[in-house]
Amino acid sequence: MHIGFSESDYPDIRALPLFAEMAPDHFQSLMRGAYVQTFPPHIELITEGDPCDFLHIIMSGSVDLFASWNGHETCMATVRPISTFILAATIKDAQYLMSARTLEKSRIVLLPSQDVRAIFDVDHHFARAIVNELAICYRSVVKVQKDLKLRTSLERLANYLLRLQARSGGGMKFELSFEKRRLASYLGMTPENLSRAFKGLRPYGVTVDGNTISIGDIEDLKRFARPSPLIDDHST
Amino acid sequence: MHIGFSESDYPDIRALPLFAEMAPDHFQSLMRGAYVQTFPPHIELITEGDPCDFLHIIMSGSVDLFASWNGHETCMATVRPISTFILAATIKDAQYLMSARTLEKSRIVLLPSQDVRAIFDVDHHFARAIVNELAICYRSVVKVQKDLKLRTSLERLANYLLRLQARSGGGMKFELSFEKRRLASYLGMTPENLSRAFKGLRPYGVTVDGNTISIGDIEDLKRFARPSPLIDDHST
């Protein structure tokens, strides 16, 4: 575990839309109060229900956001660098609604929530950037809600693969970036059912070899999946 | 259909947290560009996928936000006075992710999105109020996601009834405020299954007479439902 924060990270953080227009002295002040830590895999960073002491920025690695209730657990989202997570709880000084766990060795910058809120109170550019960030987050979760309610698990997998393919450069062969059981949980199904669902997409040209996915005929898969930007485009 | 806007509505709108701290001349300017319309029941106000021309404020009545995909439709939320809906799309100048339909005769104030965005750009208090609103909206949808993924439909109904009871003043007898088929859709189930689920809650003291719900033993129901503020408290 490393404590300390080097100025070499500043440009990457500054380039995030959330911080890009913030007044320079506000940004400096925020960075002065920041910590950086490197965590090994499978470490719980925050726990659902706890008060929100820090805004987190993932600089490298990846993080699983998950939730629990009555002995059940479900994957809510996966966070990749470079991005923040749990912004709303920070701004509202509220409890975390999700826990976070590292999926692999990860470097995380921790900004004290009090500092973030203080700057939010006085920096209009920052407040506006938070609006944009929260609007995207909100719309993204609405899309997940629609996915869950309007599609079967097979349809959700098909559309997930199309999104992942697009994100992986658009080639006919690409890699799943985390364990299948986590993907199953994210899509709201069991690992057993995920295995079966992959087979269910075989007639649409999808083949699976370990973590490698191949799509034989993208248009055939799209005809089945019926992707909609109102559900599948998480950038707007 | 009425066009025209009377100053008697101003205090109610001004009292909304979204507008309460806005500079007075900005508020006046916004109100000058506003329209008010009264719609009968079952009228589609906005359509999923359309560009977002107005921020809507419901002054009376109620509105169903719903989404469609591949011939399926689902209820996403119900909006009651006095509140805004579809704020994120307004601010982002993006497409609506949901459609909206009046459930009963409703009076709606329409604020041109351009006007809203222009004031957002220059009024720090307004920007901060939008942050608070979006953070609540975001956290609310995360809670819905958790409800859908972590609970069975029976558990979702039980917790919904506990929330509704609390909202209805806490008495042992209270009214459903909209049609059962809509409630079923909101909870992610069919109307048939909702009927059955009400019967399934009979052993926990729940009885149904038309739209009237009675809870015989609230603690017994809570022992079954296991409410969690991290899922069921939509105010934080």
Next chain:
DNA sequence: TCACGTTCTTGATCTGCATCAAGACTCTCG
């Protein structure tokens, strides 16, 4: 390289819930 632990796949079975159908009930309008 091998052993062990974990993840994934596959099969069998079960369960929660949807679909279909029809009757009962409620509400609205002339």
Next chain:
DNA sequence: CGAGAGTCTTGATGCAGATCAAGAACGTGA
């Protein structure tokens, strides 16, 4: 008030997906 349309309930059946179990496959560490 009565008719008709729409909603709700109930029963039967089907289906999507979970659960349980066990073997296969994979990854990691000594």
